[in-house]
Amino acid sequence: MKLGFFLREATRAMRRNAAPTFAALATVTVTMIMLGVFIPIVQATKGAANTVRGRVLVDVYMKSSATSSDETRVRKELLSVPHVKSVEFVSKAAAYAQQSKQDPAAYALLASNPLPDTFHVVPDNPSNVLAIRSSLTPPATGGGAGTIDQAIQTVSNHKDDTKKILEVTNLVTITAAVLTVLLTLASVLLIANTIRLSLFARRREVEVMKLVGATDWFIRWPFVIEGIVVGAAGAIAAIVVLGVTKVALLDPLANDWTLIAAPRTIPFAALLAVLLAAGVIVSSLGSGLSLRRFLRV
Amino acid sequence: MAISDSKDRSRRSAAVAPVTRSSKPAGAASGGQPVVEFRGVSKHYDGGDVGLDQATFSVVRGEFVFLVGSTGSGKSTVMRLLIKELDATEGTIRVAGHDLEEIARKRVPYYRRNIGVVFQDFKLLPNRTVYDNVAYALQVTGSSRKEIRNKVPDILRMTGLSTKLHNYPDQLSGGEQQRVSIARAFVNHPPLLLADEPTGNLDPETSIDIMRLLYRINRAGTTVLVATHDQAMVDKMRRRVIELSRGRIVRDEATGLYARDETTREFAHRMRGDGTRPPGV
Numbered sequence: 001m002k003l004g005f006f007l008r009e010a011t012r013a014m015r016r017n018a019a020p021t022f023a024a025l026a027t028v029t030v031t032m033i034m035l036g037v038f039i040p041i042v043q044a045t046k047g048a049a050n051t052v053r054g055r056v057l058v059d060v061y062m063k064s065s066a067t068s069s070d071e072t073r074v075r076k077e078l079l080s081v082p083h084v085k086s087v088e089f090v091s092k093a094a095a096y097a098q099q100s101k102q103d104p105a106a107y108a109l110l111a112s113n114p115l116p117d118t119f120h121v122v123p124d125n126p127s128n129v130l131a132i133r134s135s136l137t138p139p140a141t142g143g144g145a146g147t148i149d150q151a152i153q154t155v156s157n158h159k160d161d162t163k164k165i166l167e168v169t170n171l172v173t174i175t176a177a178v179l180t181v182l183l184t185l186a187s188v189l190l191i192a193n194t195i196r197l198s199l200f201a202r203r204r205e206v207e208v209m210k211l212v213g214a215t216d217w218f219i220r221w222p223f224v225i226e227g228i229v230v231g232a233a234g235a236i237a238a239i240v241v242l243g244v245t246k247v248a249l250l251d252p253l254a255n256d257w258t259l260i261a262a263p264r265t266i267p268f269a270a271l272l273a274v275l276l277a278a279g280v281i282v283s284s285l286g287s288g289l290s291l292r293r294f295l296r297v
Numbered sequence: 298m299a300i301s302d303s304k305d306r307s308r309r310s311a312a313v314a315p316v317t318r319s320s321k322p323a324g325a326a327s328g329g330q331p332v333v334e335f336r337g338v339s340k341h342y343d344g345g346d347v348g349l350d351q352a353t354f355s356v357v358r359g360e361f362v363f364l365v366g367s368t369g370s371g372k373s374t375v376m377r378l379l380i381k382e383l384d385a386t387e388g389t390i391r392v393a394g395h396d397l398e399e400i401a402r403k404r405v406p407y408y409r410r411n412i413g414v415v416f417q418d419f420k421l422l423p424n425r426t427v428y429d430n431v432a433y434a435l436q437v438t439g440s441s442r443k444e445i446r447n448k449v450p451d452i453l454r455m456t457g458l459s460t461k462l463h464n465y466p467d468q469l470s471g472g473e474q475q476r477v478s479i480a481r482a483f484v485n486h487p488p489l490l491l492a493d494e495p496t497g498n499l500d501p502e503t504s505i506d507i508m509r510l511l512y513r514i515n516r517a518g519t520t521v522l523v524a525t526h527d528q529a530m531v532d533k534m535r536r537r538v539i540e541l542s543r544g545r546i547v548r549d550e551a552t553g554l555y556a557r558d559e560t561t562r563e564f565a566h567r568m569r570g571d572g573t574r575p576p577g578v
Contacts, residue, residue: 012424013424017424166545205419205422205423205424206423208420209404211409211414211420212409212433212437212481213406213407213408213410213432213434213438214406214437216406218437268545
């Protein structure tokens with residue numbers, strides 16, 4: 001009986017206040033579309049940044065005279081260097097095969113294999129890459145850079161590149177995080193404000209209800225239910241738009257654009273669930289809480 | 298004006314206070330138990346304005362009392378204190394024996410259900426029909442649908458709105474809207490009915506109808522407190538008058554004599570006449 005009454009009250013209010021209700025609904029829809037587009041973009045960007053950072057390695061090139069016993073010894077030495085997560089050995093032959101596959105024409109011109117045996121040293125954290133590099137190349141006695149083992153020819157020197165990559169990816173990650181926070185905040189405020197406006201128009205009504213002896217929750221429930229309905233309807237509208245866009249526009253492009261197909265983004269179904277929940281929670285809480293001001297009569 | 302003076306006056310007038318004896322056993326004992334009791338009540342607003350200054354008076358059950366005074370004299374403050382929309386800065390207010398100070402904020406809605414309120418601007422819910430506006434006062438108390446179906450048409454018939462059940466407030470005249478508001482205030486049969494300038498927006502003829510309705514409610518046993526600045530109306534009604542000026546009670550007396558068990562018909566007749574002498578007195 002009670003629930004039925006509150007539901008009827010809520011539907012009556014929405015019918016009789018069609019314009020503000022529509023405004024609130026449209027606000028929820030637009031905000032949810034924005035979030036729905038933005039969440040995967042942020043995730044894909046972060047994913048891409050991490051992939052780039054994952055490629056930050058230290059390459060250790062062996063002398064061409066190095067033997068397989070040199071290889072085992074160097075591998076052991078490399079693994080004992082602090083911050084080294086793993087070491088991957090690429091033999092001359094393997095490197096040649098890989099490279100010639102990428103550019104067959106160029107490698108066909110070469111009679112012999114110019115590539116050295118190489119160790120890819122993977123750091124535990126991309127930002128430690130410079131530390132690893134400097135411990136691999138202690139200053140030599142005669143000045144200049146030496147190496148920790150005589151079988152090592154050189155240690156790759158991409159100091160500037162590495163630094164740039166680290167800086168850029170850091171910036172991208174931080175920007176994405178800040179934007180996410182700002183956008184979420186903006187959505188909550190926008191929805192709360194719209195709801196507050198529509199409540200403001202009805203504050204006299206609330207006042208009258210209080211005067212005839214309605215308790216706060218008796219007044220509040222219909223508004224909360226209204227918030228839930230508006231939030232759900234707005235989120236569903238947003239979901240439909242996003243779904244159509246995804247199927248019609250993104251899916252055909254996904255094969256060509258790695259960013260769109262980035263595997264690390266949230267699954268579509270989960271995204272929709274998040275949007276629906278966010279829409280309902282934000283707008284029902286928004287109406288319930290905004291009402292508090294007007295209940296103080 | 299001395300406080301003790303006004304106190305004395307209020308006591309005296311309470312004793313003389315006419316009670317419509319024929320219709321209510323409750324008010325039979327002269328000076329019966331007070332429904333409303335103000336003792337040294339002051340209200341200072343935040344801005345420094347004085348809403349009410351050491352007001353002391355009491356109203357016994359079944360009385361019909363006018364609160365008069367110019368704008369800003371404190372009439373509305375009394376009303377707002379009584380529905381606990383405001384809290385007194387000083388003094389004690391008792392309604393039906395309950396000290397208003399002791400009513401917790403959470404209990405205020407339950408307290409308000411015992412008081413009917415009527416305002417100058419009607420304060421109807423614009424999105425509801427006449428029927429639903431009145432029904433809302435019952436719905437807040439958790440009345441069953443059956444109860445609502447029984448009571449609402451009754452009260453609307455009494456207030457002469459049977460043909461307007463499904464109209465919205467903006468489709469009604471001012472007098473009709475005020476009738477709806479009175480119906481809503483009275484549908485729970487509260488022991489106390491407050492009317493703040495109930496005729497302020499209405500023409501004289503409609504005002505008489507509204508006062509007649511309030512009188513009828515009073516005769517059914519409800520204590521009625523009407524704030525107004527319509528001096529002519531007060532003079533014609535010849536009921537107890539409490540006059541306020543700048544927050545102080547400056548007069549508290551029953552204006553002249555009047556027939557105690559006057560019927561509403563006689564009442565209306567007297568109100569419409571030039572009112573120098575009520576017939577039969």
